[in-house]
Amino acid sequence: MTASTAAAPAFNAQRAIDLAHETFDIEAAAIQGLKARVGQGFTRAVEAILQIPGRVVVMGMGKSGHVGRKIAATLASTGTPAMFVHPGEASHGDLGMVTTSDLVLMISNSGESQEVAAILPVLKRLGIPLVAMTGNSQSTMALHATLWIDTAVSKEACPLNLAPTASTTAQLAMGDALAVALLDARGFRAEDFARSHPGGALGRKLLTHVSDVMRSGDAVPRVLPGANFSELMREMSSKGLGATAVVSEAGDVLGIFTDGDLRRLVEQGADLRGKTAAEVMHAAPCTIGAHALAVDAADLMEARRITSVLVVDEAGRLCGAVNSNDLMRAKVI
Missing domain, CATH: 3.10.580.10 (CBS-domain)
Incomplete structure (x- = not known):
């Protein structure tokens, strides 16, 4: 009987709970680990974003891409114009969405995604600032970047140490930290938040006279x-x-x-x-x-x-x- 057709082991409720607890511990430790390493790269990235006349263009492949979509949405809703562009589609025409007034925030744990590597020379030739959010300071992406934000984790929460889990949690937390630092630097207020959320409860409360x-x-x-x-x-x-x-x-x-x-x-x-x-x-x-x-x-x-x-x-x-x-x-x- 092959591995793909082998009967699944009996469900163990206690093991499921133990794995949940372990996942929480690993991911919490991954986020706490960022505190000791956040520094000049982070602050320079905030300053660079504040200075650009255009948008933050967020890119990422796979699970990092899903995180990137969320980061772009959070930035846009908190006063920093942003959008997500898929790196694979960027190589087939969507790179035209990116202008020299923009800044690219590239997300990849390894920093070696082929789709990302393919567009790095183009961004550099256009003179578009690139902020790399990666766990590998020696990766192709980090070495091509204008600025590097460290999101390295010691291990994934996946028992096989393969599926992006702790690494994507760290990326998400770092993206939220960027958004919070930017909204504070811009003097973004609750009323400003409401204007970008007119359909929500907060929007109704702060916009209805x-x-x-x-x-x-x-x-x-x-x-x-x-x-x-x-x-x-x-x-x-x-x-x-x-x-x-x-x-x-x-x-x-x-x-x-x-x-x-x-x-x-x-x-x-x-x-x-x-x-x-x-x-x-x-x-x-x-x-x-x-x-x-x-x-x-x-x-x-x-x-x-x-x-x-x-x-x-x-x-x-x-x-x-x-x-x-x-x-x-x-x-x-």
Whole structure:
């Protein structure tokens, strides 16, 4: 019976757990080992990337290529324009994507990939800076490189010491370290991150303003302070906000009357028929500016334990209203 047709050994659950633990230990040690070797090559690479007018073009074959795609995506989403180009395809036309304004970040544990070696002379002839991320300082790739970043590991986590495991983990960690150092050097902020992630939860929280979700115009319930109680209730009921603003003739916010206020007055047995809006309103209510972030409105509601808030313009006049349902529909909360 050949090796390819031999029966597989019985599954050993404890051995699987032991191998998992060993993998974690080996890969953790590989990343910790990078700390002692990260230095001038790393900092010079960060400086070189900051200085180029173009993009970081990431290249890598096989598993290093998969890591490279992730590094390119991380760089692009954190303020460093980047893209991935497959070295094999680069030899057949895709090298035209790379310009003299760019920098190439080449990833290979051995530094001897044939597809990579084939394009190294072209990059050098074009004068394109090359940063080599490799575990072999004497490799063809490292010797052709402008700068070298050491990602060597003592061994792979694979029991056969063959499959790229610890080496790709080290590459990934070094790529993240580059991205973090670059975003810090660029003064990249949470708001900048949100702009490249508009579809995500963070993007919605940091890009959505109160003016984007608030009710405005005739949809905002409002009455004058002299309005009688019947007028007050009709306005509040017809607009479906569960509250109505009390405003001056000029539109300045004087107070608010809510469903909760109504409930408390009824529980007290108050005779409401002869009351005016000014007599039953809650004076000096919470307000928020139209240009504030919608998430700030959510925080205000939570802190004050209210379900709606009036929106004012720069002059302090009523221009809108927003409640928790509006924020939920916008997926801010």
